[in-house]
Amino acid sequence: MEWFETFFSQLNQEDPAVYRLARQEAHRLGHTLDLIAAESLPSTSILLAQGSPFAVKAAEGYPDARFHAGCGYVDALETLAIDRAKTLFGAEHANVQPHSGVLANLAVYFSALRPRDRILSMKLSHGGHLSHGDRASMTGSCFEVKHYGVNFETERIDYEEVEKLAREFKPKMIVAGASSYPRVIDYERFAAIARDVGAYLMVDMAHIAGLVSGHAIPSPVTVSDFVTFTTYKTLLGGRGGVILCKQKYASQVDKSVFPGCQGTPAINMVAAKAVCFGRALKGDFPRIQKQICANAAALGKGLEERGYRLVTGGTDNHLILVDLRDKNLSGDVAESVLESVGIITNRNVIPSQGENPRHPSGLRLGTTALTVRGMKETEMGGIAELIDTALTRHDEPLTLKRAAGKVTELCQEFPVPWAV
Ligand SMILES: *Cc1c(COP(=O)(O)O)cnc(C)c1O
DSSP: OOHHHHHHHHHHOOOHHHHHHHHHHHHHHHTEEEOOOOOOOOHHHHHHHHHHHSSOOOOOOTTTSSSSSHHHHHHHHHHHHHHHHHHHOOOOEOOOOOSSSSHHHHHHHHHOTTOEEEEEEOOOTTTTGGGEEEEEETHHHHHHEEEEOTTTTTOOOOOHHHHHHHHHHHOSEEEEESSOSSOOOHHHHHHHHHHTOOEEEEOOOTTTTHHHHSSSSSSOOOOOOOOEESSTTTTOOOOOOEEEOOGGHHHHHHHIIIIISSSSSOHHHHHHHHHHHHHHHHHHTHHHHHHHHEHHHHHHHHHHHHOEEGGGOOOOSSEEEEGGGGGGOHHHHHHHHHHHTTTOOOEEOOOOOOOOSSOEEEEEOOOOOHHTTTTTTTHHHHHHHHHHHHHHTTTHHHHHHHHHHHHHHHHHHHOOOOOO
16 A cells, blocks of 8 residues: 555556556455466565666667667676576576567577468467467468367377478477466477477476476476567566577577567566566576466366266366366356356357367466465365355356355455555
8 A cells, every 4th residue: 555655646646546456456465365367476576676767768779789869878787688588597698678578479489480381289268379370460460370289188289280280281390388278388399399300499488487487387488499578477576588599599589579560669678578587597487487387287186076077087287277167157247147246257268169169168267466475285175165166156146245255254364565
């Protein structure tokens, strides 16, 4: 409360409408449980870096090679962010300018491929991402794309299929990485397949970069040509994208980001990236990341004990995908029932549902933000029970009201530091 007033009272004087909305949003964040797998809870320092005077500077180019004067401090800052990223992930080269994960992917594609070249990537409905050549994305119209998926029995990536498709289709790039895949990916296997057919390997670790940096799951960095990620998911930073690559691709990647895909970098977001990497390099970061995974496993176990089926039967990372088909509930109804008691989630397709079902039957749950708030396995058990109560008794207003009360209690016990 105090923090919010200190920093935002000026905004209140100048623009009460925006101030009021920002305050309401801070209140919402502090009074709900965020189980969106693609979000986290950034620290006050991350928010301050984003709002810092670095928001002002136009700085086209790279450190010591800018197209604007006055970039001395900006150069030092960007160099610091690059060095920290390289140390954190053991990478040969890092570009910290991409405005987002999608732009990082675009920049890699255009650094290594020409329009109409072939990409083999994971199907969106099986857990892939729009920017991996889906038809709705411009990446799908720039390149010829084929998708691999998961095996319907195991619901895990079918590496035999990836290998077969790679041999038939002869892609110039293979993309590994996903948005709603709860299992570890075998990067060595992908690298061997890519080598076999002479393709580049790009790994998009947007969701799991924090887990990788904290050694909670294996890293794709040494076996990949290119790795992209966002800083605002498990890495606990602000918004934005990053590219890591081998030194031999450094200059083509940098040119592809600027001037290829972007103009001026958002130096305030680069500042937040530096803070984010600095935090991740501290000794206790691996413990937080391992707790995120332990919490996801505990939440999944709590739901399984109450009769819910998890896609792949569990999780290795920060997320679980719950199949609601035998509960006679669609994902969209479940999402809004849970929101009504203060539990924020998102609906998701189940791989075996096929593409674009009218009502996706899955619910994707992630434990990043709750873990940052200090919750552990015990709380996950309690949240599984709250979710089950709300979903199975959603036509009992009194029960929902009681569940909402429990959510409020948890929020008070595990507060968001900067919420009101
Ligand atoms: C979240 C995500 C991105 C998206 O990044 P934006 O910052 O939203 O552009 C890219 N790839 C994958 C696999 C993601 O999960």
